[in-house]
Amino acid sequence: MNTFRYLFPILAALSLPAWAASAPDDLTEHLAACNVCHGARGEGATGSEYYPHLAGKPAGYLLRQLRAFRDGGRNYPQMGWLMRNMDDAYLQAIAEHFAALPPRTRVPDAPVRTVQPALAERARALIEHGDAARGLPACAACHGADLAGLEPAVPALVGLPEEYLVAQLGGWRTGVRRAQQPDCMADIARKLEPAEIRALAGWLSAQEHTEPHRPAAAGSLLPPLACAGLPHAQQVQP
Ligand code: HEC
Ligand code: HEC
Numbered sequence: 519m520n521t522f523r524y525l526f527p528i529l530a531a532l533s534l535p536a537w538a539a540s541a542p543d544d545l546t547e548h549l550a551a552c553n554v555c556h557g558a559r560g561e562g563a564t565g566s567e568y569y570p571h572l573a574g575k576p577a578g579y580l581l582r583q584l585r586a587f588r589d590g591g592r593n594y595p596q597m598g599w600l601m602r603n604m605d606d607a608y609l610q611a612i613a614e615h616f617a618a619l620p621p622r623t624r625v626p627d628a629p630v631r632t633v634q635p636a637l638a639e640r641a642r643a644l645i646e647h648g649d650a651a652r653g654l655p656a657c658a659a660c661h662g663a664d665l666a667g668l669e670p671a672v673p674a675l676v677g678l679p680e681e682y683l684v685a686q687l688g689g690w691r692t693g694v695r696r697a698q699q700p701d702c703m704a705d706i707a708r709k710l711e712p713a714e715i716r717a718l719a720g721w722l723s724a725q726e727h728t729e730p731h732r733p734a735a736a737g738s739l740l741p742p743l744a745c746a747g748l749p750h751a752q753q754v755q756p
Contacts, residue, residue: 560616567681574621576733578670580613591696621730622677637717652709660741667733676727683719702745
């Protein structure tokens with residue numbers, strides 16, 4: 519039962535004392551509480567089937583997530599509990615701390631669920647080209663050609679566990695996860711078939727990611743449509 523595997527870290531997190539409301543002097547010491555689920559340097563737990571890495575993600579993206587757990591835009595009880603007393607200045611310090619750590623590299627967890635060749639091809643086509651007939655832009659148009667993300671607020675799609683990816687796209691479909699408006703990921707997730715979500719998650723999580731790529735520089739790529747308040751290609755230039 520998966521429950522037992524998750525029980526220890528959850529109990530460890532719940533037994534933490536309430537956190538101070540603003541950034542303490544020794545942030546690293548306080549962030550030791552995150553290690554049990556996110557790894558000693560935010561690299562994600564080894565062999566984890568669910569816990570995402572934090573290291574090297576854009577600071578703006580991380581800050582938005584920490585606020586969402588605190589304010590209800592994302593719903594995961596342990597994360598909400600940990601963030602409940604933290605003010606924005608503290609969350610900003612946490613986001614900057616993890617963003618500055620070396621980006622996650624990852625060899626796929628074994629065994630990787632096999633994605634049928636036809637579905638793997640479908641996933642790759644969506645990632646590289648999208649599906650214009652359904653109004654789906656290429657994932658790479660926002661997440662970067664190497665899928666390592668884009669500063670300041672688009673995360674990498676590589677280096678994440680399959681079940682985590684399935685849960686996030688499912689969360690957007692059901693409204694459990696909400697990003698800043700216009701929430702393009704909610705539109706995209708709702709247009710994807712469940713089988714396509716499985717295929718995308720399987721394909722993405724099976725990619726070896728042995729070079730520590732940093733997210734693309736802000737402005738080096740212009741998302742094709744309005745998304746989460748980021749600059750985009752449809753904006754009328756003044
Ligand atoms: C009990 C395990 C646990 C602990 C302890 C924990 N986290 Fe998490 N964290 C998770 C899980 C699980 C998720 C994914 C939740 C979801 O599915 O939305 C997550 C998600 C996140 C995310 C979003 C990642 C992304 O790519 O969107 C951030 C940021 C984060 N945690 C930061 C922290 C920080 C900072 C701490 C310490 C103060 C911490 N977490 C402690 C389990 C934990
Ligand atoms: C128009 C830009 C855009 C496109 C196209 C796009 N994304 Fe995103 N994506 C974003 C943004 C912005 C976020 C961060 C949202 C937030 O703040 O929570 C995001 C977040 C995500 C996340 C959450 C990652 C994490 O660590 O929790 C996943 C998974 C994801 N996108 C998958 C995809 C897939 C798969 C496609 C293609 C089918 C895609 N995205 C296409 C902009 C885009």
